[in-house]
Amino acid sequence: MAASAIRRALYARLSGDATLTGMLAAPGAIYHRRAGRGVATPFVVFDKQTGLPSWTLGARDLNDELWMVKAVDRAPSATRAEEIAAQIDTVLRDAPLMIAPYTVVWCRRDSDIDFLEEDQAEAVQHCGGLYRLLTERVL
């Protein structure tokens, strides 16, 4: 399965939620892999962490992938990042992602991401989760 199909579907799902984009520094502050140096926070960044394909009779039918989706916020308190993470979970839980010719059979948060980064004595909050996406080819 091309990761780009899931990437596009996740981006569309996240950027299509007005509540989520309204919580960010800018409506388009959703980035794949990295936001870039000096980008205003809060923003959302997402990336594929790992994936395991299953093969059946030579065709890849089932894919089990973990995607990181997290809020990043320069702030002394984690409150805003936590609120964004909660909205991410609302948007992604059992999301009907369109990844033709595959169908999503499972989209749930598998584990949390919650840590503090100190960037030049400034607190940066990271809150979100690893989302397990099981996709199956429609035969």
Place this chain on the structure above:
Amino acid sequence: VARVTLTSRFPEIARALPGGAARETHAAAERVADSMRRRVPVRTGAHRDSIRVQRGGLGDDAVARVVMLDTWPFLEFGTVDTAARPFVYPATEAEQARLVGGVRRLFD
């Protein structure tokens, strides 16, 4: 008259299970640690060199933990400026099926 004799292997399995489970989990932890060492980004090598397996704990010999520098989330999930370079989850996800298979064989 046909006779069928059924015998229970539960006592034998129960005797073998604790040691077998410990062997499987310890071996799995060593494989995960090796996989992490191969995958972790290396600049100074501090993260790679910190990865080690602790055996036992929580009152259970069949427990094994892979420990490393507590700054691993910055590599695994990225920072405000850098992209994620995952090495923990890819290593553990790849091992799960093998560990489950190994424990299942203890019941054969």
